[in-house]
Amino acid sequence: MRAAYSPRYGAADTIEVRELPRPVPAAGELLVRVHAAAVSAADTMIRRGTPLYGRFFLGLLRPRQAIPGTGFAGVVEALGEGVTSIRTGTAVFGETTLGFAAQAEYLTIPADGVVLPKPDDVSFAEAAVACDGAVTSLCLLEDNAGLCPGERLLVNGAAGAQGVAAVQIGKRLGAHVTAVASEGNHDFVTALGADAVIDYNARDFATGGERWDVIHDTVGTRRFGDVRVALAEGGRYVSGVLSLGLLSSMLWTGRVGSRRALFSATGLKPAPELRERLERVAGMLVDGSLRLPIERQYRLTDIARAHRHIDGGHKRGNLVIDMIEALDRENQKIATRSVASEHLDAHERAGEHDMANKTPGQVARRL
């Protein structure tokens, strides 16, 4: 099978595409033919081996698992011994967590791991990115920050994978949502439901005198100490981007004062917990209360290009590797069935983004 392969830490060009043996499902595992795999900011950090202390988990000198990727959607091709909960031919989606190896034509995953049947009305592409941004933001906002109806939420990095999900989940949880993004993304995040927008190039949200109950720093560009003044009494700063500064803030805010700094690593949560969160995200995708915009779709051979785009720091929503090079047809089918009447937004019409890589389905589903 063909797979992305990251033999050493380094720049985007260190990623290759290699022909490797197809994995064989062990007892209790599924073999999945991958149709779509997410490419995320987390993948690029793992590729770089940064921050350095991450290497204790990922491999000291080189990545322990050379095939990157965690989020996937595909079809069950074979069953390991003893698997009775699912049939071959079932479309599934999920997350390999610390097993990685999702950016390949085939992967194996425990049948009781983070894997669920894919709803018919959710495309393989959208299902593949459901874990990265949406499950992470759901966990951070609900489990860590305990966001309540009527509270004020600020999402820093609102146009990224976690950000687009955080804006919509924040609204669904009943919060008033302020989105922080560059000016060119203001229409985009407003269309996702943001009540207010702030251009981080024009104004520092932390120093304007406004207060929020929860600050979700999806991209980790603001330190707790710098934005603490913008937290209301009892406010929570939450981020999925770990740093030594955040660790120390977590320690002292757990003991002193009413404002808290919080972090959690979604991939380290137990599989049943993640499956439950993923099931809820799938429900939101089906009932239309959550959209996971896919900015670009790449062939596996263009994986380094996808990494370079993320390294640029302005990815909009999600990126996907089309493993079967046929997602266009599938997206077209879903688009025709459910959302064919939607219109392109202004950016799409202006051709500002990579339309050459965009499918008719994505166009119809509107970024």
Ligand SMILES: NC(=O)c1ccc[n+]([C@@H]2O[C@H](COP(=O)([O-])OP(=O)(O)OC[C@H]3O[C@@H](n4cnc5c(N)ncnc54)[C@H](OP(=O)(O)O)[C@@H]3O)[C@@H](O)[C@H]2O)c1
């Ligand atoms: N703890 C966990 O479980 C977990 C799970 C997944 C990911 N993560 C981590 O979460 C982080 C974010 O992931 P992601 O996938 O959401 O990132 P992403 O999609 O790559 O974020 C890109 C976005 O960042 C925005 N941005 C860039 N500079 C900014 C600034 N100075 N202020 C505000 N926004 C800015 C850009 O918006 P503009 O173009 O408008 O600037 C762009 O839309 C990564 O570090 C990843 O490793 C953690």
